[in-house]
Amino acid sequence: MVEEREVKINKTDPESGYMYRTGKPEGFFYLDHRTVDFKYNIITDVHITAGNVHDASPYIERLERQTERFKFAVEAVALDAGYLTASICKELQAKKIFAVIGNRRFQSTKGLFPxxxxxxxxxxxxxxxxxxxxxxxxxxxxxxxxxxxxxxxxxxxxxxxxxxxxxxxxxxxxxxxxWEESKEWVRQNRLTKSGKMLYKKRSQTIERSFADAKELHGLRYCRFRGREHVQEQALLTAACQNMKKIANHLARLA
Known part of the structure; x- marks a missing residue:
């Protein structure tokens, strides 16, 4: 007998997804998957998914979209531990992109060797x-x-x-x-001087971008229903953030 997995559906907004993660609020959400550049913290991509979609799922597709659309020559990326999957590590290594990803050590059964x-x-x-x-x-x-x-x-x-x-x-x-060797390659990158610098920079760029969107631009809550409408809200928010960033950088050059 195959046990069926229970999928919770929001009757108000069926396109949202039920999220349950340790240390995070539980409920129906949308997720904002965004990318920022290293130098100026300009948002280069925003992609909305249901809350029950794993962070790593759309990553490679979104990376390729940016490189094709903007002709970016990506040299390095810094990601949090949610992206430490064998497939992502393998793809980044194949693309010769220096990857730094946070480590998440899973707890072994108490009393047993890790x-x-x-x-x-x-x-x-x-x-x-x-x-x-x-x-x-x-x-x-x-x-x-x-x-x-x-x-x-x-x-x-x-x-x-x-x-x-x-x-x-x-x-x-x-x-x-x-593909475990690709994950080991990423772990070694994180321990290098460049890797430590990149990962430290991540908290000053992407995390700050998210915080700014939620605290100053109302992106903590969805104003509309449906993924496409939430995508519009996220894109407009990102546009406002980018205009502020660009204005500030131009003012420093003046």
């Missing part, structure tokens, strides 16, 4: 556990994750078993995405 305790041996395509035993490749699932399995016969007598797995069959499985 994944980083298992060392990946690229040369031999295997993981090595904290006790020095191998987890070898078995298969790749439909989601693109390679599965590395331990040998239960060895693990059942391991002194670290209770800190490794709670499986009744003493089996431990570590998964690794086929």
């Amino acid at each position: 994944k980083w305790k298992f060392t990946f041996d690229k040369a031999n395509a295997k993981y090595v556990c904290p006790n020095g035993q191998d987890l070898v490749y078995r298969t790749t699932n439909r989601e693109g994750y390679q599965e590395y399995h331990c040998d239960p016969k060895i693990c059942k007598s391991c002194p670290m078993l209770e800190s490794c797995t709670r499986s009744k069959t003493h089996k431990k499985i570590i998964t690794r995405h086929v």
